[in-house]
Amino acid sequence: MNRPPEGATPFQAVERELFRMIRDALSPAPGPEADGPDRPEDEPPFAPPVDLFETAEETLVLVDLPGVDPASVEITADGGVLTIRGTRPADGPAAPARRVGERRFGPFARRVPLTREVDLDAARAEARDGVLTVRLPRPAARRPRTIPIRPG
């Protein structure tokens, strides 16, 4: 509650603030550790914005992760929830003073509930221009099929 919201979009900031309020209200004593069992640092992870798209063959999850090495991103799926987590290292010049600081660094985590059945074994992820794209194909049996009509 003492940190000003500084999200990429106003909605994100409001969302984060709202979740913090809900968490504060629901967890009376246990302190800030109400979100995950294994948090590497005491800095709460930030949530990068996510877009979800669907095509006939697959579900696409797009995550804004500028300056993040895709090899360092951990993508897991459990119980219909896709979890994307990692750490964004600070990338500015080391010594000089920072005059304006709006960008987020440090640990990030984002959980995306999957509404459609997907084949996790066939999932692929690629990163380009600071956007991580996770491709989750639909199970082969659920893909739309064209039934050929045989001439009688």
Place this chain on the structure above:
Amino acid sequence: MSDAHPSIRVPLGPQGGGPPTPPEPAADEAGARPRPTITPPIDIHDGPDGLTLEADLPGATESNLVIQLEHNVLSLDARIDPDPAPDARPIHQEFPVGDYHRSFILSDDVDRDRITAELKDGVLRVFLPKADRARARRIEIKS
């Protein structure tokens, strides 16, 4: 954030707020729906040789990003392509499809002719070197 920086000023407000207004949206071939303007987050570092400006522009590429210097206003504009696939149906969207825009007012301390920029993994880094007269200089004493 509004503290007067000697070499660069960042207009406040989501749309820049300053005198430069974003270029008026040209007649879009797809339709008249206006595209939202996104204000990217930035960092500014002060170094001995000048300033380094960094902006998070996920989705921006060298071909859709334009950095312009007009008089003393440095502006960043990038037009981001919307969908990952032509038949993709958006289910949930948190980053609006729109245009990045941000502008900065440079002082005369910045050497305009030597400004460089690089874009990598959605992070833009602009180096604004100090003009010679703004740099500390040792004056030789001739005998």
